[in-house]
Amino acid sequence: MKNLLIWYPKCSTCQKAKKYLEANNIAIEERHIVEETPTKEELEKWIKQSGLETKKFFNTSGLKYKELNLKEKLPTMTEKEKIELLASNGMLIKRPLFISKEKVLVGFKEKEWREIK
Numbered sequence: 001m002k003n004l005l006i007w008y009p010k011c012s013t014c015q016k017a018k019k020y021l022e023a024n025n026i027a028i029e030e031r032h033i034v035e036e037t038p039t040k041e042e043l044e045k046w047i048k049q050s051g052l053e054t055k056k057f058f059n060t061s062g063l064k065y066k067e068l069n070l071k072e073k074l075p076t077m078t079e080k081e082k083i084e085l086l087a088s089n090g091m092l093i094k095r096p097l098f099i100s101k102e103k104v105l106v107g108f109k110e111k112e113w114r115e116i117k
Contacts, residue, residue, distance in 0.1 A: 002029045003116075006038065006097040014096040017108040021098075026116055028098075037090035038097075043083050046097070050104035054082045057106055059094045068092075 005021065005028040007014035021028055038046070047054050055074055059065055070092075074082065086093050098105040098116065105112055 003027060004029050004031060004097075004099040006031045006033050006093075006095065006099070008033045008090070008095050011095055013108045017096045017098070017113070020108070020110060020113055021116075024116070033090035033093060033095050033097075035090075038087060038093065040083050040087045043086050046099060046104045047083070049099075050106060052104075052106060054079055054086075057086055057094055058082075059092055062091055064089060064091045 003021075003026060005018060007018065007030065009015070009032065018028075018030075043057065047057060050056075058070065058074070060071070065071075070085075077085070094106050096108055098113070100116065103116065105116075
């Protein structure tokens with residue numbers, strides 16, 4: 001499996017992540033988060049692999065998150081409902097996502113990304 005970068009090209013954090021990967025010669029396959037939104041199955045797998053709570057996959061600073069008042073709604077939603085919601089709109093997903101055989105990274109924190117081989 002190739003390393004996968006799921007990103008939104010206009011996002012400055014995503015651009016930083018891509019530059020970091022290029023500067024460190026880390027081969028990636030790119031995927032536009034809106035044009036090819038991750039499926040429920042992919043999200044279930046990646047959430048499990050990441051070891052993070054599902055809520056960490058939400059783009060809490062996004063307009064869509066705020067429009068849908070998800071800060072209030074998420075605590076009462078089931079895991080299945082959260083994953084279905086994420087899969088329904090790429091703009092709800094925190095980005096970038098880096099997926100490899102060993103790791104799933106959500107958002108760009110250079111310290112965490114240094115562990116990528």
